[in-house]
Amino acid sequence: MADAQSAPTTPIHDQNGSEPIVQIRGVTKKFGDVTAVENVDLDIMQGELFCLLGGSGCGKSTLLRMLAGFEFPESGSINIDGVNMSDVPAFERPTNMMFQSYALFPHMSVEKNVAFGLEQDKIAKAEIEDRVHEILKLVELEDYKKRKPQQLSGGQRQRVALARSLVKEPKLLLLDEPLAALDKKLRKQTQFELANIQEQVGVTFIVVTHDQEEAMTLSTRMAVMDKGRFIQIGTPTEIYEFPETRFVADFIGSANIMPGKVTENGADHIRVATDLGEVYVDHGHTFAEGSQIWVALRPEKIYLTTSPHETAGPNQTEGMVDDIGYLGETSLYKVRLTNGEIIDVTAPNLIRPKTRTHGITWKDKVYLRWEPSSAMLLGS
Amino acid sequence: MSDTIGDTTAPSALQRLGRWAQSRWRTIIVVIPFAWLLLFFLAPFFIVAKISVAELAIASPPFTKMIEWTDGGILTIRIVFDNFIYILEDSLYVNTYINSLKISVTCTILCLLLGYPIAYGIVRSGPVAKPLLLFAIILPFWTSFLLRVYAWMGLLADQGTINNLLIAMGVIDEPIRMLYTVFAVYLGIVYTYMPFMILPLYANMEKLDGSLNEAAADLGSRPTNTFFKVTLPLTMPGIIAGSLLVFIPATGEYVIPDLLGGGNVQMIGRVLFNEFSRNTDWPVAAAVAIVLLFLLVLPIILFQYYQGKASEAS
Numbered sequence: 001m002a003d004a005q006s007a008p009t010t011p012i013h014d015q016n017g018s019e020p021i022v023q024i025r026g027v028t029k030k031f032g033d034v035t036a037v038e039n040v041d042l043d044i045m046q047g048e049l050f051c052l053l054g055g056s057g058c059g060k061s062t063l064l065r066m067l068a069g070f071e072f073p074e075s076g077s078i079n080i081d082g083v084n085m086s087d088v089p090a091f092e093r094p095t096n097m098m099f100q101s102y103a104l105f106p107h108m109s110v111e112k113n114v115a116f117g118l119e120q121d122k123i124a125k126a127e128i129e130d131r132v133h134e135i136l137k138l139v140e141l142e143d144y145k146k147r148k149p150q151q152l153s154g155g156q157r158q159r160v161a162l163a164r165s166l167v168k169e170p171k172l173l174l175l176d177e178p179l180a181a182l183d184k185k186l187r188k189q190t191q192f193e194l195a196n197i198q199e200q201v202g203v204t205f206i207v208v209t210h211d212q213e214e215a216m217t218l219s220t221r222m223a224v225m226d227k228g229r230f231i232q233i234g235t236p237t238e239i240y241e242f243p244e245t246r247f248v249a250d251f252i253g254s255a256n257i258m259p260g261k262v263t264e265n266g267a268d269h270i271r272v273a274t275d276l277g278e279v280y281v282d283h284g285h286t287f288a289e290g291s292q293i294w295v296a297l298r299p300e301k302i303y304l305t306t307s308p309h310e311t312a313g314p315n316q317t318e319g320m321v322d323d324i325g326y327l328g329e330t331s332l333y334k335v336r337l338t339n340g341e342i343i344d345v346t347a348p349n350l351i352r353p354k355t356r357t358h359g360i361t362w363k364d365k366v367y368l369r370w371e372p373s374s375a376m377l378l379g380s
Numbered sequence: 381m382s383d384t385i386g387d388t389t390a391p392s393a394l395q396r397l398g399r400w401a402q403s404r405w406r407t408i409i410v411v412i413p414f415a416w417l418l419l420f421f422l423a424p425f426f427i428v429a430k431i432s433v434a435e436l437a438i439a440s441p442p443f444t445k446m447i448e449w450t451d452g453g454i455l456t457i458r459i460v461f462d463n464f465i466y467i468l469e470d471s472l473y474v475n476t477y478i479n480s481l482k483i484s485v486t487c488t489i490l491c492l493l494l495g496y497p498i499a500y501g502i503v504r505s506g507p508v509a510k511p512l513l514l515f516a517i518i519l520p521f522w523t524s525f526l527l528r529v530y531a532w533m534g535l536l537a538d539q540g541t542i543n544n545l546l547i548a549m550g551v552i553d554e555p556i557r558m559l560y561t562v563f564a565v566y567l568g569i570v571y572t573y574m575p576f577m578i579l580p581l582y583a584n585m586e587k588l589d590g591s592l593n594e595a596a597a598d599l600g601s602r603p604t605n606t607f608f609k610v611t612l613p614l615t616m617p618g619i620i621a622g623s624l625l626v627f628i629p630a631t632g633e634y635v636i637p638d639l640l641g642g643g644n645v646q647m648i649g650r651v652l653f654n655e656f657s658r659n660t661d662w663p664v665a666a667a668v669a670i671v672l673l674f675l676l677v678l679p680i681i682l683f684q685y686y687q688g689k690a691s692e693a694s
Contacts, residue, residue, distance in 0.1 A: 070594055202588055
């Protein structure tokens with residue numbers, strides 16, 4: 001077991017030889033006929049900020065609640081810091097949870113809310129005061145300690161909830177949609193704050209979220225969940241750039257996904273015939289010649305020009321702009337290919353136009369091109 | 381709005397009234413409760429208060445007039461406090477007030493102790509059971525209160541259902557005396573007023589966020605500690621509302637001590653009734669009622685005053 005004092009404060013997921021702080025083995029949970037979590041295995045290392053990402057009803061919250069001790073698995077086991085949690089009630093677990101609704105005690109001041117957990121441990125009054133003061137300083141709420149939760153703004157309440165769950169220095173902090181109740185601007189700002197606080201205190205965080213942007217920004221590693229199972233586990237970059245299935249490619253970000261047939265399977269490249277024309281990929285995929293696969297191409301990885309291609313070849317096609325979504329920093333172009341297929345392309349608006357309209361507009365003839373590494377090939 | 385475009389005639393009186401009502405609807409809405417209370421609370425209260433400072437007289441109604449033109453055209457106003465002094469000096473009345481408060485406080489506590497777990501159980505029950513249980517709580521109101529008290533007389537009498545059943549089963553040889561005892565009065569009051577405790581408690585508990593209990597457990601609090609530190613303080617408004625709804629009518633209760641207590645249980649409601657109808661001493665009866673009112677209202681006002689102060693301070 002790694003010494004808790006010397007635990008690394010920088011999140012890493014690939015620790016050498018140390019035992020994971022959370023070990024989930026074959027956990028299944030059913031509610032009546034509905035299987036919420038099905039035969040799940042997961043290891044989480046000390047100091048990680050791990051995100052469980054999925055749509056509503058995918059089982060992510062149930063998994064979190066099983067870690068907190070509010071639900072118990074039908075089968076399988078959960079170990080936290082080497083201790084089996086099967087018979088440990090919530091009030092004896094070394095975990096703390098930040099609730100989606102924050103669940104702040106409305107009849108207690110900010111100070112009392114934060115002190116509540118420490119009081120349960122029969123800690124000396126002076127020490128409780130010190131620790132409450134320290135944690136409120138961390139979340140910048142010292143001046144609000146006498147206020148009641150209903151006298152605070154949404155962002156302040158969120159920070160009280162965080163302080164209350166952190167003050168006991170849990171081995172594992174569970175966060176259920178921690179930013180969902182905040183407005184968009186505050187959410188973006190808080191994402192970074194949350195990650196910074198996690199680095200400062202070095203506590204292992206497990207965050208449940210349905211917001212992929214939140215998962216990508218926060219996490220050192222994330223799991224994509226669907227129908228009670230893990231579909232893929234990896235770093236945000238791995239999940240985004242190397243999805244293993246069509247579900248993940250489509251769920252995270254957006255992607256143009258189309259069927260294709262492998263025409264050549266070379267040692268360092270592969271060619272696929274698709275509606276986009278010939279796709280040439282120069283990285284480590286290998287599929288049997290003639291097999292039916294899926295090609296996924298992210299909209300931002302396609303170059304869009306109004307000038308024709310200089311040479312003929314793979315990884316290029318042409319079409320007509322069918323629709324434009326102007327998002328400010330980027331624009332989304334819906335390009336209709338000659339065969340009628342619509343392809344999404346996003347392009348940054350690098351230049352501020354003098355004419356008050358951007359260069360490419362409706363009905364323009366456009367030419368698409370992408371790098372040999374850009375297309376993602378998926379077997380399922 | 382039947383006005384057609386181009387119609388230049390002035391709006392009718394009815395239309396003007398409608399417009400006035402629309403612009404003043406806030407004021408009108410507020411007037412309604414005031415009008416109701418004026419008509420059915422304040423006016424009767426002043427009539428009773430007036431009688432309480434009169435003297436018994438052989439007349440109809442049987443008390444002296446407060447304002448009178450005496451011979452020679454002199455306006456005399458006669459206010460006597462003899463009735464109040466009489467009540468407060470006579471130990472019968474003082475003891476009956478104390479006894480009434482003792483019974484109503486005890487019944488309020490019993491209703492709370494029984495009603496709290498019942499309300500909690502209903503809140504926690506499933507989507508099928510919950511409306512059924514709530515319906516069952518309200519169901520007794522469909523039968524007259526008086527009939528239900530008579531039913532208890534039939535159950536509790538020496539030759540009543542319960543005694544007969546126990547004798548038939550061989551548990552007892554002689555009937556247990558239950559009717560016309562303090563026990564019957566307690567039973568009657570707790571039974572009758574239980575819904576008034578349960579319903580406000582239910583309404584209060586239903587609003588409680590279930591995740592608060594989870595949050596307390598998550599922070600290391602055992603279930604009993606969570607109850608006293610989180611659930612109980614947050615259900616205090618329901619406890620207060622329910623307790624007042626039981627305590628106030630129970631203190632002045634007349635039917636239950638009369639029918640179930642017989643002559644053995646003195647409560648102020650019975651004394652009031654006796655003064656009024658048997659002694660036809662309206663002024664003393666009115667004074668008894670006024671003292672009872674202040675006995676009930678003063679603690680409530682004090683309580684609200686201090687609660688207001690407490691919530692200001694925090």
